[in-house]
Amino acid sequence: MLTRRTFLLGAAAGGAMISLHPYSARAAANQAHLRVLSTTDLHVHVYPYDYYADRPTDTHGLARTAAIIRDVRAESTNSILVDNGDYLQGNPMGDYIAYERGMKEGDLHPVIQAMNVLGYDCGTLGNHEFNYGVGFLDKVNAGANFPIVCANFADSLGAAPRADALHLKPYVLLDREITDGAGATHPIRIGLIGFVPPQIMQWDQKHLEGRFAARDIVAAARAWVPEMREAGADIVVALSHSGIDARPQAEFLENASYHVAGVEGVDAIVTGHSHLVFPGPKFAATPGLDPERGTLQGKPATMGGFWGSHMGLIDLMLERDGSAWRVLSSEAGTRPISERVEKTTVPLVESVDAVLEAIRPEHEATLEYVRRPVGRTAAPLHSYFALVADDPSVQIVNQAQRAYVAEMMAGTEWAGLPILSAAAPFKAGGRGGPEYYTDVAPGPVAIKNVSDLYLYPNTIRAVLIDGATVREWLEMSAGIFNEVPAGARDAALLNPAFPSYNFDVIDGVTYEIDLTQPPRYTAKGELSAPGAHRIINLMFEGKPLDESQKFVVATNNYRAGGGGNFPGCDGSTVIFVGPDTNRDVLVRYIVEKGTVNPAADGNWHFAPAGGATVLFESGPRGREHLDEVKGVAIAAAGDGQEGFALYRITL
Structure with a gap:
């Protein structure tokens, strides 16, 4: 059976010839390099296959992104892998599972099965997670071997964010061991909090109206991040399924990641929703937004394209201060799975077999479904x-x-x-x-x-x-x-x-x-x-x-x-x-x-x-x-x- 262990063993083998990132190479005693690897807006694109055109493709697919994940993990001494939402809807495989096969109690959704193989540490919800209804979403998420968090989607709202009856946990605290530059291990508590655009209440009114509620993203962040710090989080990473807009803050912004970065206590931001690449030239430099360094209000941020086209990456150099850790310096970027050379798309990596094999039956069933x-x-x-x-x-x-x-x-x-x-x-x-x-x-x-x-x-x-x-x-x-x-x-x-x-x-x-x-x-x-x-x-x-x-x-x-x-x-x-x-x-x-x-x-x-x-x-x-x-x-x-x-x- 193909499992996370199978993939991680492959990661060790695949990383044998890969050199360490400079942060890992030069970290001193009481300093440690932590990598935050991320995907966003996968939309069920596990196979590098265009089901609409019914042919393979080199431009998307989590099975290809998996090769980058494997190699990037091997370049550092410490890493976590997160997903930023919009994972279960968006191509015919998603529709086949929702409308044809269905999700019985105990079933594994193919995208979750693939993510389990890769060993994700945490995920959050995107707006398209609600397209098939919350009951379907809950059955899908039940199969995840990692926590899925969201701090602003609720069964009902209270008088203040911390009084909301949230549908999922707002955040998770990961207690891990981190290796410093001298080879010594130390405990670290990594906090991960998630957010979804409140516009879901309009976009999926059919499934949500009268039964669920959504709160403003920034208001939720300001309420819950201090609690995370009080609970001992050394580092806080926001999983913001929301785009980047540096205009003045307003209530219920759809693209609020810039303002999430300004919340005190947030150290890094994984963004998405817009299907863009950040850092990158699609964004104009404005006060507080640096599209070259990849920072929002001075905090490292990344947006890894869509459909597995890129892997988002944030590198944090941490320093131990007493019994706690703080960010000393950071870098942000993305890693693409393909590139354009003149008029041709050239793949930069090959698919990881363990990911393909994990959902091959669902892939073949989807092909039959779309060819009718x-x-x-x-x-x-x-x-x-x-x-x-x-x-x-x-x-x-x-x-x-x-x-x-x-x-x-x-x-x-x-x-x-x-x-x-x-x-x-x-x-x-x-x-x-x-x-x-x-x-x-x-x-x-x-x-x-x-x-x-x-x-x-x-x-x-x-x-x-x-x-x-x-x-x-x-x-x-x-x-x-x-x-x-x-x-x-x-x-x-x-x-x-x-x-x-x-x-x-x-x-x-x-x-x-x-x-x-x-x-x-x-x-x-x-x-x-x-x-x-x-x-x-x-x-x-x-x-x-x-x-x-x-x-x-x-x-x-x-x-x-x-x-x-x-x-x-x-x-x-x-x-x-x-x-x-x-x-x-x-x-x-x-x-x-x-x-x-x-x-x-x-x-x-x-x-x-x-x-x-x-x-x-x-x-x-x-x-x-x-x-x-x-x-x-x-x-x-x-x-x-x-x-x-x-x-x-x-x-």
């Missing part, structure tokens, strides 16, 4: 140009959502109101890389293709809004585009800070987007240009849209509950909460139709801009689909960066 046909498509389904033109991969989602909500509205007080549908492309390149696109050829459609079309297990919702709010919704969506002066030459079209999943296309109306106007809203939903109006010629049934007309809009729980900060979407406008996931709605639609023909209907396009030309990046395989795009002429324009291809549009 559910229908046929008469048109190609691809998302290479989903951000610049009406797109078949978004079209079919909108068609399915509109049909479902129309059926659900029958016999209700909203029956007879016009029904629109809002959907966004999930696989549109970006941080996922040049192959991260939907691409389904005409013919059979399998579950893997449906998962490809709708990446997340969101649940269907309907909201009731007026025509004016429909316009503002589209204005927010149009913020993904940069302002393009009339007649400009090869201007950059897309704002990289605006995520593709917030680019909603609303089906059931027609409209144009005037890029010569500045964005009306920022990527965070803030009104930035009140006088700007990018959405023009907005029509419903061939006539100018009546802004007082009421519309039912089909969408998902994330958007309807406030995700993305869209006008009219704060939870208060929801009139229908569906029992089905949007993905199930899509599968049912394809099954019922047998053969679907989701060719884009071209209900939106860019307004003329004096012959201006714009450039954008997409996948190289998009060149094969240029003739299929409606409403805009797209031309290949050479090579982009990091394996992407460049395309040009004349406006």
